[in-house]
Amino acid sequence: MLEVKNLTKRFGSQEVLKGISLAISEGEILFVLGRSGTGKSVLLKNIVGLLKPESGQILLEGREISKLSEEEYFEVRKMCGMVFQHPALFDSLTVYENVAFGLRRHFPGMTPEEVKKRVTECLDLVHLEGVEDKLPPQISYGMQKRVSLARTIAVEPRYLLFDEPTTGLDPVTTNAINRLISELSRKLNTTSIVVSHDMHCALEIADRIAVLDQGQLIALGTPSELLKSQVPLVKDFLAEITEEDRSRWLS
């Protein structure tokens, strides 16, 4: 479905991605974990075409997309929604208008009533009620992150790329968003890549987990495979997992 082959990306003399290969199948949830500055966001941005790789291929349903022109990418972006690490909302538009903006652009035939229904549904999904008329600077950072999530899922992309969707959010909202990611993939058969620091939540909802370090994939496997990994950095990431949880995921 979505395949990355031997992807490399550099900025000047700094080689950030050093030959990444991975394939994600339909409906799968893949978590990507790794230390700060290791190339996770750069990987997602290459997949959605915001950055161009130096070499390698990105195949979306068999089609090579890394060398498409900006216009050709429009179709790809309809299929691939990305939730950015930082919310990047339009500060001069209300929360409602931020979510409605992409909907109207993607589906010009939608009536105002249909737009309203969908915007309301999506804001409910991310537990945001009563802030439709506020501007982004008037709501908290965590609320802005959830607006950005609502904006992306509103157009029902078949592929969803999340860059740290829950970092900086409270535990209750974090759980709700993780549940939402897993529900979306089950109900709409959405294929998801989730960049995260949270091993616990990766073990809970991922089908597979990839660990990136210094631009290379150092581990890739199911939660139970990862729990058995002997790679030192993977073990470090697993240090916070209790024995009880470990045996639950291993069984």
Ligand SMILES: Nc1ncnc2c1ncn2[C@@H]1O[C@H](COP(=O)(O)OP(=O)(O)OP(=O)(O)O)[C@@H](O)[C@H]1O
């Ligand atoms: N547009 C850019 N121009 C130059 N260097 C960049 C650019 N984007 C990222 N980098 C560099 O690439 C490296 C990887 O950055 P990236 O944002 O992918 O890290 P990350 O794994 O997402 O980290 P974090 O967990 O802190 O978000 C960093 O050294 C960063 O400085």
Ligand SMILES: [Mg+2]
């Ligand atoms: Mg990042």
